[in-house]
Amino acid sequence: MTTATAAELASEAVPIEIGGMTIALRTHDPSFRQQIAGRYAGFLGNMRFAHLEFDVDLYEPSEPPPTDNGLKVKFKEGGWQLQRGDFRARWNPNIRRGYIRQANNPYACDSLLRIVHTLILAKQGGFLVHAASAIRGGKAFIFSGVSGAGKTTISRLAPPDTTLLTDEISYVRREGDQYLAFGTPFAGELAKVGENRSAPIGGFFLLEKGLENSIEPVNPAEGIQRLLxxxxxxxxxxxxxxxxxxxxxxxxxSVPIQRLVFFPDQRVWDLVR
Amino acid sequence: MAEKYIARSSAIAARMLGGEMMVMSTTDSTFFTLNEVATVIWQAADGRTPLSEIVANKICQEFDVDQECAQRGADRFVDELSRHGIVLVSEHPLINSSTLLESR
Incomplete structure (x- = not known):
């Protein structure tokens, strides 16, 4: 029987830092480590700051997947249990350790990371939201909407002095009295990973395409309902x-929620400052 | 007509913001925004005060409306919220209503 040393275990882990929180994925498979290290290249963190560690067990596509393709997330027997067609995972928040059994592809990782971050953020006053976001003039601006609302369009139109955080899934964390937006590796149609940076949120826009550009007030109830x-x-x-x-x-x-009606050309960004 | 006693369900989240009361079911995520009158009924739904008394002592006093009209509106409001499990309705006082009410 052999026992792995701490250094050996650490060498098998890939720490992925999103939103300032590092989640380490540990696997014996060097090719999978390489794959996810490449996938999250701009978001690799430090094992010393790992908030949570998962041991990842891979199965080959020839192995029959679980029969239930619907995602199930529940808290049971002191831990979170996550299940989808291409993965099953358990995670004990108290000891910050978990186990993942997933198909040997990197796509399941994206979903798992998103789920784990939402569960952690929920207890910290933060959330992930379907939205593009970018930093301009030291402030982050979030552009939220369902598919087709214009998240990718507005990201594509961003002028050179902006830093794109994501065109698909924005990361919002509360720190003290302010809210910060962080870049994420979760890309949409733009197929471009966001920058791993953060900034205080200057505005949250509900996207709506129109014939001209305008910012309109939204009453709190509508803002919250649309945000939810x-x-x-x-x-x-x-x-x-x-x-x-x-x-x-x-x-x-805390953050103004407004409606951004925009015609899809670069002039819309004149309103975003 | 039988008296109604109403109590807020524990399976809800609620918050007053910008002068509006927002209520969401934590079981099916149904979202409601309550107007001023509905908010008064909501806040008075302690399981022990009859709805007719809430209407007479709070709605009619605060909003200058006749009791019959206010009672009809209150009945409709309570029926709708009860269909979504937001409030519990009984012909008798809800004795354990303190356990049903949220703490906020």
Whole structure:
């Protein structure tokens, strides 16, 4: 029997830092490590700051996948249990360790990371939201909307003095009295990974295409309702639903939520400052 | 007509923001925005005060509306919220209503 040393174990881990939080994936498979290290190249963190560690067990496509293709996320017996067609995972928040069994492809990692971050963020007043985001003039601006609302379009039109954080999934974290937006590796149609940077949020826009550009006020109830529709949330857990609701209300009380009606050309960015 | 007693369900999240009360079911994520009158009924839904008394002592006093009209509106509001499990309705006082009410 052989025992792996701490250095050997660390060498098998890939620490991925998103939103200032490092989640390490540990696998014996060097080609998979290489694959995910490349996939998250701009988001590799340091093992010393790992918030959570997962041991990853891979199975080859020839192995029959689980029969249930629907995503299930539930808290049971002191830990989170995540299940989808291409992965199963367990995670104990108290010891910050977990186990993943997934198909040997990097796509399941994206989903797992998104789910784990939403669960952690929910208890910290933050969330992931279907939105593009970018930094301009030292402030982050978030552009939220369903598919087709213009997230990719507005990202594509961003002028050179902006830093794109994501064109698909924005990361919002509360720190003290302010909210920060962080870059994410979760890309949409633009197929471009965001920059791993952050900035205080200067505005949250509900995207709507129109014939001219304008910013319109949105009453708090509509703002919160639209925000809630776009927040990523996976767990069937009333306590967490309440946390997300309260987070959305806190956010709306702190960050202006407005409607950005835009005609798809670069002039829309004249309004975003 | 039988009296109604109403209590807020524990399976809800609620917050007053910008002068509006927002309520969401934590079981099916149904979202409601309550107007001023509905907010008063919501806040008074302690499981022990009859709805008719809430209407007479709060709605009619605060909003200068006749009792019959206010009672009809209150009945419709309570029926809708109860269909979504936002409030519990009974013909008798909800004795354990303190356990049903959220703490906020």
């Amino acid at each position: 529709r776009n927040i990523l949330f996976f767990a069937d857990d009333p306590a967490l639903v309440e946390l997300v609701f309260q987070s959305a209300c806190d956010f709306a009380g």
